[in-house]
Structures are given as structure tokens and as C-alpha cells.
Amino acid sequence: MHRLKLLFALLIISIVSAKSQTPPDTIVISNFATFIDTTLSQGVNVGNSSGYLILKTSEQENLAKNRRATITYYGTGEPKTQTGDRDTVTGNPMKVIDGDTRTFCQIRPGGDGSYILIDLLALRKINKVVIVTFGLNQSLRPRAYTIYAGTDSIQLTRVLQKTDNLDVKTIDIFDPIIARFVKIVFDVIDRFSSTVVCEIEIYGVGYLSYGEYYSKVIDVGQTVNWGWAEWDAELPEGTNVTFQFRTGATPGINGAWSQWSPEISQTEILKVDEPRRYIQFKANLSTSSTETPVLKKLTIFYDKKLVARNIAFEVNPPVVPILKRTEISCDFNIEVDENSLGIDTLLIFTPSPANVESVLLNGAPVAYSLVSTPEYIKVAFNQSINSNSRITVKLSLTLYLDVNEFPTVAISKITPLNPQFVNVYKRGDLSSWTVLTTGVSEKLIVDLQVNPNPFSPNGDGLNDQTQISFFLSNLNIERNLKIQIFDLTGKLIKTVFDGPSKAFAYISSNSFLWDGRDDNGKLVRPGVYLLRVMINADAGAESIFKTITVVY
Structure with missing residues (x-):
């Protein structure tokens, strides 16, 4: 989910023309035989004359094993x-x-x-x-x-x-x-x-269905801000290539290295620990046909100039009550040096919609502009942060998950297309940007609201639709959610939503809308209608009802 949020957010951030960005450095790999870690790689072949990466053929592989x-x-x-x-x-x-x-x-x-x-x-x-x-x-x-x-x-x-x-x-x-x-x-x-x-x-006599290529650890000679990856591949129908990356501060892979990033199948910002000097990548090749994908070239982009030499980040308190409005403090300890570009923007991804209560620089209020969405908070400073500093962003929000994370990136206007992920550390078994909730909600559907109510869908631009909002809690696996409108005789008038859902905050711009029309697109008569929100769960279906009044 956070990968998609990051891509969406970067589109908004990149108002500055890409022409103003300093061209990044690159690692270009066109001969995969040179970089392969033969002890980890399996099911792939780099022995052709071009050094391209393909799947192994199946002459010596038992295709039936463990199928x-x-x-x-x-x-x-x-x-x-x-x-x-x-x-x-x-x-x-x-x-x-x-x-x-x-x-x-x-x-x-x-x-x-x-x-x-x-x-x-x-x-x-x-x-x-x-x-x-x-x-x-x-x-x-x-x-x-x-x-x-x-x-x-x-x-x-x-x-x-x-x-x-x-x-x-x-x-x-x-x-x-x-x-x-x-x-x-x-x-x-x-x-x-x-x-x-x-x-x-x-x-x-064809190709294996799956193979994994692990690269050797690649050293770029200094600590860098990792950017994104692009590649050139032939993908016949039924074949695919995805990539994963991890970074570290030492040439030997150890517990301090980042975990493997989520798989990516298109150009995307690398979600890895940074700044870091060393990187390793993994290419996952697959086919459901008799063809093989052919990976010809991989380019990894990075910036030697860092947004900041180091940004340590933690969220406090680490434990809050579930489904209670709570204030969260996002604390950043920033270290810069003569090679740092400076921080112009902080982008904080939030597990539920949040309000910014205050932004402090070294304990004092600082001038900033704000963009707030249900998925993230973007704090843009009027002046770049170019010195060792402590920034505190206080948020108020309602958390509805057992485990809540606040991934954050820092952005310089000099390299707007390459944000720098902040550093987190372990607090026990969890990262410092993680907040746990205590208490168990008695209900799966919490705080159902309809606003405005009554509403008047008469096309005059005022209160033409009503907003249905609520929290869905305590669901770690998808269950079927239904939102339906009935008349007072029990006849189904409108199905607003019918589909799978996990725990989620259906509030703000994530809420559901009803425009006063039935399933045939006709405006309903004035009167009182019954809203039912229902979720199927292990213990049976849970439903909540609320009346909605339509007036003209």
C-alpha cells in the first residue's frame, strides 16, 4: 500500500521541472554474468554470449518435483x-x-x-x-x-x-x-x-517456470541517496520480471542491512534504508508459457549529494488506545554537513487521516505550508533546513489497526524526484516509526456517520450528496463489506458498495457517497431511507443501521 502512496505523492511533489534536477549517478549492468552471486542464484542462466539474464532450460530439472x-x-x-x-x-x-x-x-x-x-x-x-x-x-x-x-x-x-x-x-x-x-x-x-x-x-525441453538472480554486493564508493531503477527486458506473453533491493553500510551482509524491498515491476523509487554505500539486487524471473523473459540491462540511479547526512526518526508514544483520537509526535533528528542539500519537505505517510497540530524546529514554531490527504501529510518549509536540527511534527488522528506505521521521506528541491527515506531503529521487535494500539473494539464497524443528513439531491450544488463514513476495525484478512440503501418497506434501493475489505478508515476522502439515486440511476422520492453497513466475519455478519432523510 505504501508503495502506491509513494508513487502518487511523488507525482504531486514533482511540480518542479525534472530539468532542474542534477543528473544522478548510475550503476549500469548489461552483462549479468559479471555480477551474479552463484551461491544464491538458482534457476537462471547468464552463460550466453551477450550476458543476458534468462531462465534455465528444463532438460536437467525435474519439473514434477514438489508440484x-x-x-x-x-x-x-x-x-x-x-x-x-x-x-x-x-x-x-x-x-x-x-x-x-x-x-x-x-x-x-x-x-x-x-x-x-x-x-x-x-x-x-x-x-x-x-x-x-x-x-x-x-x-x-x-x-x-x-x-x-x-x-x-x-x-x-x-x-x-x-x-x-x-x-x-x-x-x-x-x-x-x-x-x-x-x-x-x-x-x-x-x-x-x-x-x-x-x-x-x-x-x-523448455524453460523453468521460475528463477532467482542474486547480484553480488555492489560498492559505489561512498554513502549515497538511492534513487530508482529502470531496465530493458523482452517479456513474451506469460513471462515476467520483478526486482527487489536491499542496502547496507558494510560490504558484508548482516543484521544491520535493510530487508528486501517489496517487488517492483516498473520504474519506481527504491524503498530501502538510506543513505547507504552498498546495494544488492534480486531479479525474479517467471513464465507460465514455454518462453522465457530476457533481461538485457538494469540501471540503478543514485545521488552522491544527500538530502541530509543522517535523519533519525521516531514516533511517540509507541502505544496508544485503539479507535480513540490521539496526538502523535513525529520527531526527526537531522544531521547535515557541507555535502548536504538540505530538507525542504517532509512527507509522512499516515495509516489513517491526520491533522497537523503543530510543527516545531528546535522547539520553536516554524513557517511551513501544508498538504493533507487521507494517506499522507506533506510539510513544506519556507526555508531549507541546512543545519543540525530537531523537527517535531505533532499529528492528531484515530488509529484502528493493531500495528500502525508512519514511513517518512525527506525531499530537497534540488533533487525533488529522489526523496531520502529517514532512518529508523528498532524498539524491541518493532521499528521506531511503528505505533501499537491497545484495547479491542467490541464492534467491527465503528463510528458510522452520515453527513449531511437530511440532504437534497436536486442539482442546485448544495448538499446534492451525502457522505457515509466509518471505521472498519479488527480485520486482518479481507471480508465482504456491503453498504446498501433500503426504503421503509425493506426494498433494496441502492447498493453503494459490495466487495472485499480489510480494516480501513472510510473517512474524509475515503468515505462513500450517495447521490440520492437508485440502482437504475433514477432520483428517489423524498422521504426517510434506511442505510445498512454490513461486514461478514468469522463470528457471523455484523450490521449497523442508520436513517437517511432525502428532501427537495
């Missing part, structure tokens, strides 16, 4: 326990694709026609199937079997049939076929001995 398998028994083939129940240990088909020859799946005598269906979870071009008998025991081998393959689990093509098998490890090669599903039908089971398979392996 998905089901088994269907016929006749008396189902394994049983001593009590006559189905044996879920020896009858578990996932045991034949776990890469462990010590585990197995058994089909008892009389189970002719029983089959195992393997889902590769992606389209692959396959040409080889290997069946390994448990313990390489001749008496447990599959006597006769047929292999089918296809793109769906119902209509499959027969690719191979073996009517008299003597091998305890079969290796069957056939013409390549594009398939997601592979079915092995055990046509004949010995009358006196079970067929017991410990592994089924599937190989192909």
Missing part, C-alpha cells in the same frame, strides 16, 4: 490399514514427487487402471518421464502402463504405452508436447504383488 499429484484407485488397488481404513501414508501420491526415494505410493493387486495425475502448475514442453520402483525391487515394478499428457486434466493425449515392462527405473522419451498435466495409468497390476512407486520424474 501437485492426485491418485485414483480402481478395483482393490486402494491401500488399507489393518482396521480396513484407507492408508493415507502409502496411498499419498505426493510421495512420488517429493524427490525422496524412501517414500512411496502403493497400488494393491486388483487395481488395474489406477492412475496418478501430476499437475506441473504451468505449461511446459515435456519429452521424458522417469518412473522409479521403490527399493528398485523387481517384483514391485509397474508391469504395464500408459503415459498421457495435455494442457487440461480431462482431454489428454496418449504419448507412450508400454505393455511389458521389465525395468525398475523406466526412462521413456517421446516427441515433445506442451502440457501442464501428466497422467500415468497402471494398466496391469500383478495378481500377487503390489506396484510400489517411489518417484515419478518429468523432464522437458
Whole structure:
């Protein structure tokens, strides 16, 4: 969520023309073989002449391993326990694709026609199937079997049939076929001995479905303000490339390094600790087709000039009551030197809409301008902060989540397109920009308000619509939320919203609006209507009702 907020906010901030920004420095990587960390990378190939990054081919990779398998028994083939129940240990088909020859799946005598269906979870071009008998025991081998393959689990093509098998490890090669599903039908089971398979392996001639490229740690020679990343890639249909980054102050990766940033799939400001000297990136390649993405070039932008040498940030108090209007103090300790550009703007992302109560510089009020949205507060100073200082921004807001974070960036007008994330430290297990809430709200829907009420949707520009606002609390996973308008006979007039929602502050510009029209777009008659807000939860549905009056 904060990534999207940051992109939106930066569009607003970048009123200053990009031409006024000092050109940043760059790291340009066009030969990925030079930068690869071979101990961490897997499933990727950089061995081509251009040094491009692609997925590995699947000739040597078991495509079935740890995918998905089901088994269907016929006749008396189902394994049983001593009590006559189905044996879920020896009858578990996932045991034949776990890469462990010590585990197995058994089909008892009389189970002719029983089959195992393997889902590769992606389209692959396959040409080889290997069946390994448990313990390489001749008496447990599959006597006769047929292999089918296809793109769906119902209509499959027969690719191979073996009517008299003597091998305890079969290796069957056939013409390549594009398939997601592979079915092995055990046509004949010995009358006196079970067929017991410990592994089924599937190989192909296409690319792996996923790979991870880890770079070596890259040293830019000094502490910098990291910017954004751009790349050049060929992405055939069904393929994708995403990136993650992390930074540190030491060449060796340790606990002081930042966590991996969220994955990005387009040009975006890097959400990493800064300023920092060292960076590492991770490229995630994937395909759901028979093609591979081709990464040709990656460029990482950074500024040697820092907004400030260091900005330490904490939010106090660290614990507040849930769903109570509270004052929060955002405290910044700023260190600058002769290479610092100075702070012109602070952008504080807020978990719920907030009001700015005061802004202090070294304990005294300071001149500033303000932009306030439900997602962030932007404080722009009339004069740049170019000396060691302490800035305090006091906010008042209502918190409705268990854990609330206030990510913040500092911006210089010299480099408006590259904000600098403030430094946070650990307070126990949480960061210093985190605030916890105490107490548990008895209700999921809190403080339902309708304003104005009555309202008059007559098109005169005054009170033509009403605003429906409330807090949705104590929901960490999505549940279905409905907001509906009924007349007094109980007839549904208008569905304002019907969709999934987690805990959220539906207030201010995030609130819902009703313009007095029904679901057919017609204005309703004057009178009293019933608003119902309903959320489905584990304990059942919770609803709150409120009347709305329409006048003309």
C-alpha cells in the first residue's frame, strides 16, 4: 500500500521541472554474468554470449518435483490399514514427487487402471518421464502402463504405452508436447504383488517456470541517496520480471542491512534504508508459457549529494488506545554537513487521516505550508533546513489497526524526484516509526456517520450528496463489506458498495457517497431511507443501521 502512496505523492511533489534536477549517478549492468552471486542464484542462466539474464532450460530439472499429484484407485488397488481404513501414508501420491526415494505410493493387486495425475502448475514442453520402483525391487515394478499428457486434466493425449515392462527405473522419451498435466495409468497390476512407486520424474525441453538472480554486493564508493531503477527486458506473453533491493553500510551482509524491498515491476523509487554505500539486487524471473523473459540491462540511479547526512526518526508514544483520537509526535533528528542539500519537505505517510497540530524546529514554531490527504501529510518549509536540527511534527488522528506505521521521506528541491527515506531503529521487535494500539473494539464497524443528513439531491450544488463514513476495525484478512440503501418497506434501493475489505478508515476522502439515486440511476422520492453497513466475519455478519432523510 505504501508503495502506491509513494508513487502518487511523488507525482504531486514533482511540480518542479525534472530539468532542474542534477543528473544522478548510475550503476549500469548489461552483462549479468559479471555480477551474479552463484551461491544464491538458482534457476537462471547468464552463460550466453551477450550476458543476458534468462531462465534455465528444463532438460536437467525435474519439473514434477514438489508440484501437485492426485491418485485414483480402481478395483482393490486402494491401500488399507489393518482396521480396513484407507492408508493415507502409502496411498499419498505426493510421495512420488517429493524427490525422496524412501517414500512411496502403493497400488494393491486388483487395481488395474489406477492412475496418478501430476499437475506441473504451468505449461511446459515435456519429452521424458522417469518412473522409479521403490527399493528398485523387481517384483514391485509397474508391469504395464500408459503415459498421457495435455494442457487440461480431462482431454489428454496418449504419448507412450508400454505393455511389458521389465525395468525398475523406466526412462521413456517421446516427441515433445506442451502440457501442464501428466497422467500415468497402471494398466496391469500383478495378481500377487503390489506396484510400489517411489518417484515419478518429468523432464522437458523448455524453460523453468521460475528463477532467482542474486547480484553480488555492489560498492559505489561512498554513502549515497538511492534513487530508482529502470531496465530493458523482452517479456513474451506469460513471462515476467520483478526486482527487489536491499542496502547496507558494510560490504558484508548482516543484521544491520535493510530487508528486501517489496517487488517492483516498473520504474519506481527504491524503498530501502538510506543513505547507504552498498546495494544488492534480486531479479525474479517467471513464465507460465514455454518462453522465457530476457533481461538485457538494469540501471540503478543514485545521488552522491544527500538530502541530509543522517535523519533519525521516531514516533511517540509507541502505544496508544485503539479507535480513540490521539496526538502523535513525529520527531526527526537531522544531521547535515557541507555535502548536504538540505530538507525542504517532509512527507509522512499516515495509516489513517491526520491533522497537523503543530510543527516545531528546535522547539520553536516554524513557517511551513501544508498538504493533507487521507494517506499522507506533506510539510513544506519556507526555508531549507541546512543545519543540525530537531523537527517535531505533532499529528492528531484515530488509529484502528493493531500495528500502525508512519514511513517518512525527506525531499530537497534540488533533487525533488529522489526523496531520502529517514532512518529508523528498532524498539524491541518493532521499528521506531511503528505505533501499537491497545484495547479491542467490541464492534467491527465503528463510528458510522452520515453527513449531511437530511440532504437534497436536486442539482442546485448544495448538499446534492451525502457522505457515509466509518471505521472498519479488527480485520486482518479481507471480508465482504456491503453498504446498501433500503426504503421503509425493506426494498433494496441502492447498493453503494459490495466487495472485499480489510480494516480501513472510510473517512474524509475515503468515505462513500450517495447521490440520492437508485440502482437504475433514477432520483428517489423524498422521504426517510434506511442505510445498512454490513461486514461478514468469522463470528457471523455484523450490521449497523442508520436513517437517511432525502428532501427537495
